[in-house]
Structure formats: structure tokens, C-alpha cells
Amino acid sequence: MSSVWSFFKVSEEDPRYAVCNECEGRVMRGGVRAKSFNTTNLITHLKNKHPGAYKEYEKSANANKQWKKANATAAAPVGSPIEQALEKTKKFHKDHPKQKALTMAITKMITVDDQPFLLVEDEGFREVLDLAEPRYDKPSRRYFADVALPALHDGVATHVHKLLDSDVNDISFTMDIWSSYLNQTSMLSLTAQWIDVNFEMKRAVLHAQEFPGSHTGTAIASAFDAMFTEWKIQKENVHVVLRDNARNMVKAMEECGVKSLGCMAYLGQLAVHxxxxxxxxxxxxxxxxxxxxxxxxxxxxxxxxxxxxxxxTGMKTKLLQQDVPTRWNSTFLMMTTLLEQKRALVMYEADHGMPVSLNANQWSLIEKMTTLLAPFEEMTREISSHTATAADVIPSVVALKRFLNKTAETDSGVKTTKYKDRYFDADLKQVAKNKLEKEVDKMTASVTTSTSATDGHTPDREEGEPQEKRMCTQREGHSFLDMFDEILEEKEPDEQVHGYLSEPTLPRNVSPLQYWQSNKTHFPALATVARKYLSAPCTSLDSERLFSAASNVVSEKRNRIGTERAEMLLFVKHNIRLLPKTGKAKG
Incomplete structure (x- = not known):
């Protein structure tokens, strides 16, 4: 925290301003959004209006720099036992590593645990802090909201930008619109999903921003264009956007000029209903x-x-589950719990009576419905998992159709699912193979062009760098003899497709990402295609899960929170796991 805050405090009326302790004048903090706040105007105000205070600030700032340099590693206190005891009662300096680490940890806790900023002023919380670390100088809730949170948000956003810039060519997205019943706020989400060079799936929330006004297709498309621009995402790098099937969403994606797919879970809901x-x-x-x-x-x-x-009766005590009619799987759960408690319900009715009851035919119908819908519920859980991709859609649908065509309901032979072309008939197999070969040819041409562009003298190569040095750098970590094996393993694009389809199919419990991580050098062009197409999820549930979290961020305890701060909280909450782990601060 800057030493200039010794001479200012955040305005209680408007956090965009700081109040000078010397003249009580209000000074703009550098912008209208918390993300753009800085201390430049504050320092300038001291320099122009209060030269004496400015000299004190300079002296303090220089002392801080020297102190930080001298205390880069926390040294044990010196002197007599009394001096050491007194040292332990002194409050940390604002730039002390332990002070910063504790402030950051509390900010993360507020964000991840959906706590109100007012928590830091609660008596019990402050008592715990005093007991754990009496030297910690506890900032106000205004500081956490206006300084600490934006700083954490900026750090997370910088890291997400870095991830998106690191060899990511194809990104898939999910989107949704959510409205809060507490303050009538609508928010538009954008979540990204991609596969990195190590075939690890990465996910990030890019936006959960306020979306006022009419939710027309044109308005949504305009908002999406702005989101892509802010994150410097080119539309040719957008593989697909998962959305619901509402007309305004379909129109928005068409106007935006990006490919989109309907959410499979939503389509399943319509089919069952x-x-x-x-x-x-x-x-x-x-x-x-x-x-x-x-x-x-x-x-x-x-x-x-x-x-x-x-x-x-020796049954498990279990509550009956009420369904939400717009969610068929909740109706399935309600019917399942009713069947589980049928005996208890019949006994209850005999002893105490009920306003309504199911007759024998209706009980039988509910039992048949649960048997019929069980595979749909199982499929919905499968495609809604974090590991599911668009590659699971066709196998899931074909396996479900075959299951429903079985005359024996207990037949479990179709529950073993396999990959590749097993889910296409003869005509579709050829169509799929042709499309795959075409995509591989496209990827190969792109790689070839990229490779040839780097051969010889190009703008990407630093001026004056010898060709021999550049080639030596590329070969670093490899033996010359390794190249013989690499050449023998290389296959032409058509050979890659044929070789891939000729391999034994994978067990269903094997992750396709693990397979491609192991075979990316064996089928390089196909691996590039896999990174593109496996990035697409089956459903738009990532955005729905985001707004489940939004209902906790904009809660009864935080019903007056502004949309800008709510977006920062959601962004940090969902993306903080992407940050590299850091060590503990010494103190």
C-alpha cells in the first residue's frame, strides 16, 4: 500500500474520491471504475497544495524503499528480551510482507467464500485476527472493497490474459443471461474453455457484466463484440459458442459472426418434456x-x-424432494423418492390420511416413468460433468437410442461406450472421415506455412542472429540420433487419419486428452484438430454454474453491491484457481 494513504482516506460518500487529511478536499482517484484507481492525483495534490506534507510523504516513501530492501528476508529481532517483546507488539508497516500477505488472504477469503466486506469489521473476526497475529494492522472494509479487491482482480486478469496469449488458437465459449430478483440486475456471462499444448483443459470466466435494457439479439451481439475486443480474441479463433435455444441467442450469434450450438442438456429437457x-x-x-x-x-x-x-419400518429417514417443473431431472428425482417411500406413504395415509393420494395405476405409471427416464438422467449427468466435451454428444445419443430400442430393460450391454467412428452408419462414416481428412489437410497446410515462414531471414527472427545459433536453440534438449526415430514415426495427413481409425478403440474410462497427450507426436496434425474440437463443451452449464455463484455474490447480505464489484468478485472467485501457487510470507 502506498505511503500517500497516510495523508488521505477513501471518501465514504463516493469511493471514486479520496479525502485529504490536510484540507479535507476531495481528490479524484484516477477513474470512474475501481480497476483504474491509482495514487497519481493524490501525490500531485500533496505536491501542489501541501509542500510540507509532500516532503513527509517523500521521506516516508524513501524510508519504505530502504526498509523493504533491508528487510527482504524477515530477520529475527535483536536486543534484550524486553526489546524483543516490545517489537512483537508493534503493528506491521503497511509494506511488510506479512501485512500484505494477510490482507491478500482475507481478500481471497471474502471472494471465495462469498462473505460481505463488512465481515472485517465484525467483532468476532477482529478478535480472531488479534489472537492469530496481533501485529496485523487491520484495514477498513472500504480498503478491502476499493483497493485490495481491484488489486487482486488486476493480478488475476493479467494471468488469464497471459494464458490466452500462450499458444491458444481455438477457444470455445459458453454464455447465458441471468437476472437477480433482489435488485433487478441482469448480467451477461462469457466463459472460455480451451486445451493447452499439454492437452490440459483450461477454463476461465471472462465476463459476468451488467446487461441493462432489452435483451435483443442485436444488443447481445454488440455486447459480445465488446467482450472479444477487450480480451483481444479474434473471431477466427472462436471455435464455437454454447448457448440456449432462445431466438435472441441464436440471432445474436449469427449477427456476431461466430459459430454456435444449442445446449445439449436444454435439448434433452425439451425432448423429455x-x-x-x-x-x-x-x-x-x-x-x-x-x-x-x-x-x-x-x-x-x-x-x-x-x-x-x-x-x-427400518427405512432410512429421508425427505421427499419437490421438483421444479422446468427441470425434468428434478421431476425424475421427485418420482424416485416417492417410490422409495411408497410403503411409508401408504402407512401414513392409512393412519393419518392425506389431501390426495395416488391410485395403483398411477403408482405403476410413475414406476414406469422412472425406468424410462433413468438412462436420460444418467446421460445428463455424463454430459454435464467438467470432463465432458462435444465429442461425447454423438456417442451418448446413439447409446441412448440403442438402449431404448432394447426389449429387455435390464440389458446393460450398451452401457460400454467406445470412441471414433462406431457411432456412424456406413454413409455417415465416409462423410465424417472425409471431413476429418479435410480438416487435417487444413491444419497441415497451416503448420507448413508457419514453418516455411520461419525458415531463412524473417521479421520474427532477431536481426543479427546467426542461422546456426537459431537452429541450435531449436534442437536444445534433443539428441541427433533422436531425429531418426522421429522421421520414421512421422506420417502424411491421410496416413494419420487411416492409422488413427485403424487403432483399437479406447475403453470409455480413458480420457481422450490423455490419449492425445501421449500421441501428439505420432499424429501431429490430428492432435491439432483434437485440440480444436475437444475444447467444445456439451452444454452451457459453465455459465449456469457461474450464475448459481452470482446468486451467492448478490445475496441478502450483499443486496446493495454494485454490478462492477459483483463482476470483480465473480471473476476472481472462478479464476483464482488459475494462479500459480505461492509460498507463505515470512514474518
Whole structure:
């Protein structure tokens, strides 16, 4: 923290200003957004208006520099035991490594744990800090909100920029719009997903920004263009955007000029609803089921009695689950819990009665529905996992269709899924193979062009650098004899596709990213294609998960939080895991 803050404090009325302790004048902190705050105007104000205070600031700043240099490593206190004891009671200097480390740790805790900034002024929290480290000079909540959080945000944003700039050619995205019922704020999300050169999947939240006004396709497209510009992402590097199937979203992606796909989980929701849950007999049975669950949700006495029956019959005490009609898997869960508690419910009805009840035919129908929907629920869980990619879509759909065509419901033979071309019929196999070869040819041409551009004297090569030196640098870490094996392993593009398709299929529990990490030198062009296409997720759930977190950020405890600060909190919360681990501060 700059020494200039000894002469200023953050304005309580408007955090964009600092109040001078000398003249109580308000000084702009360098911008309207917290990200752009700095101390330049504050230092200039002291220099022009308060020369004496400015000299004190310069003396303090120079002393800080000397102190930091002399205390780069925390030395043990010297002197008598009394002097050492007194030293331990002194508050840390603002630039002390332990002071900075504790402030950063508290800022991370507020962000990751969705705590309000007011926490740092709570009596219990301050008592814990005093006990853990009495030398820590506790900043105000204003400092954490206006200084510490923007600084942490800038550090995380710089690292994400660095990751995106490091040999990333193809990026996939998810997007969604969320509205808070607490303060009527709408936010537009943009999450990125890509595969690095080591075939590790990387994910980052780029935006969760305020989106006021009408949510038209044109407005969404304009916002996306601004997001891509801010992150310096070229549209030719956008592999695909996962979105919901709303018309404004489809139109937005068309106007934005990027490829997009509908969320598979959303399409599954529509398929199950239209084909199964919309049938009148099912609708009637589910209406009764919801009333039964609602009876126990609204009656503590009924819940207590049901638990007594569960204990008496040796059943696990379990609450019934209410569904959300727009989420078919929650309806599946409700039906499953009802079937599990059928015996207890029948006994409850006999002893105490219920407003409504299911007849034998309706119980049988619910049982058949759960059997029918079980593979859909299993597939939804599979495609919604963090490891799922667009490559799982066709295998999942084909396996599900085959399962549903089985006459024996207990047949589990189709649950073993394999990769490559097994999920295409004869005609589609050839079409898919042709497209794959075309994509490999394109990648190979791109690599060849890039390689030839670096041969000889090019702008990328530093002036005056000898050709021999450059080639020696490229070969560093390799033996000349290794080149013989490398040449023998190299395959032409068509040979790569043929060789890949001729290999044994992988067990389903083997990660395709692990496979390509091991085979990227064996099939180099195909590996490049794999990095592009495997980056795409199956669903837009990353954005939905983001807004589940947003409901915690904009919560009852933080219902007055501004959208700019909410975006910073969401950004840091989801991206802080990308930062490299740091060592503990000494003190």
C-alpha cells in the first residue's frame, strides 16, 4: 500500500474520491471504475497544495524503499528480551510482507467464500485476527472493497490474459443471461474453455457484466463484440459458442459472426418434456405427486409422523424432494423418492390420511416413468460433468437410442461406450472421415506455412542472429540420433487419419486428452484438430454454474453491491484457481 494513504482516506460518500487529511478536499482517484484507481492525483495534490506534507510523504516513501530492501528476508529481532517483546507488539508497516500477505488472504477469503466486506469489521473476526497475529494492522472494509479487491482482480486478469496469449488458437465459449430478483440486475456471462499444448483443459470466466435494457439479439451481439475486443480474441479463433435455444441467442450469434450450438442438456429437457411429461396421464399423476410432497413440505407435524413410520419400518429417514417443473431431472428425482417411500406413504395415509393420494395405476405409471427416464438422467449427468466435451454428444445419443430400442430393460450391454467412428452408419462414416481428412489437410497446410515462414531471414527472427545459433536453440534438449526415430514415426495427413481409425478403440474410462497427450507426436496434425474440437463443451452449464455463484455474490447480505464489484468478485472467485501457487510470507 502506498505511503500517500497516510495523508488521505477513501471518501465514504463516493469511493471514486479520496479525502485529504490536510484540507479535507476531495481528490479524484484516477477513474470512474475501481480497476483504474491509482495514487497519481493524490501525490500531485500533496505536491501542489501541501509542500510540507509532500516532503513527509517523500521521506516516508524513501524510508519504505530502504526498509523493504533491508528487510527482504524477515530477520529475527535483536536486543534484550524486553526489546524483543516490545517489537512483537508493534503493528506491521503497511509494506511488510506479512501485512500484505494477510490482507491478500482475507481478500481471497471474502471472494471465495462469498462473505460481505463488512465481515472485517465484525467483532468476532477482529478478535480472531488479534489472537492469530496481533501485529496485523487491520484495514477498513472500504480498503478491502476499493483497493485490495481491484488489486487482486488486476493480478488475476493479467494471468488469464497471459494464458490466452500462450499458444491458444481455438477457444470455445459458453454464455447465458441471468437476472437477480433482489435488485433487478441482469448480467451477461462469457466463459472460455480451451486445451493447452499439454492437452490440459483450461477454463476461465471472462465476463459476468451488467446487461441493462432489452435483451435483443442485436444488443447481445454488440455486447459480445465488446467482450472479444477487450480480451483481444479474434473471431477466427472462436471455435464455437454454447448457448440456449432462445431466438435472441441464436440471432445474436449469427449477427456476431461466430459459430454456435444449442445446449445439449436444454435439448434433452425439451425432448423429455415433449415426448413423455406432456402426456395427460403423466401430467395428472405428477400433479398429485407434487401435492403429496407439498403436504409434507408445509406440515412439520406430517413430516415428523412420516419420519416415525420410516424408523419403525427400518427405512432410512429421508425427505421427499419437490421438483421444479422446468427441470425434468428434478421431476425424475421427485418420482424416485416417492417410490422409495411408497410403503411409508401408504402407512401414513392409512393412519393419518392425506389431501390426495395416488391410485395403483398411477403408482405403476410413475414406476414406469422412472425406468424410462433413468438412462436420460444418467446421460445428463455424463454430459454435464467438467470432463465432458462435444465429442461425447454423438456417442451418448446413439447409446441412448440403442438402449431404448432394447426389449429387455435390464440389458446393460450398451452401457460400454467406445470412441471414433462406431457411432456412424456406413454413409455417415465416409462423410465424417472425409471431413476429418479435410480438416487435417487444413491444419497441415497451416503448420507448413508457419514453418516455411520461419525458415531463412524473417521479421520474427532477431536481426543479427546467426542461422546456426537459431537452429541450435531449436534442437536444445534433443539428441541427433533422436531425429531418426522421429522421421520414421512421422506420417502424411491421410496416413494419420487411416492409422488413427485403424487403432483399437479406447475403453470409455480413458480420457481422450490423455490419449492425445501421449500421441501428439505420432499424429501431429490430428492432435491439432483434437485440440480444436475437444475444447467444445456439451452444454452451457459453465455459465449456469457461474450464475448459481452470482446468486451467492448478490445475496441478502450483499443486496446493495454494485454490478462492477459483483463482476470483480465473480471473476476472481472462478479464476483464482488459475494462479500459480505461492509460498507463505515470512514474518
Amino acid at each position: 415433449d415426448a413423455v411429461l406432456s402426456q395427460q396421464s403423466v401430467v395428472d399423476s405428477l400433479a398429485i405427486a407434487r401435492k403429496i410432497v407439498g403436504h409434507f413440505k408445509s406440515s412439520s407435524l406430517g413430516t415428523s409422523r412420516l419420519r416415525d413410520i420410516q424408523r419403525e
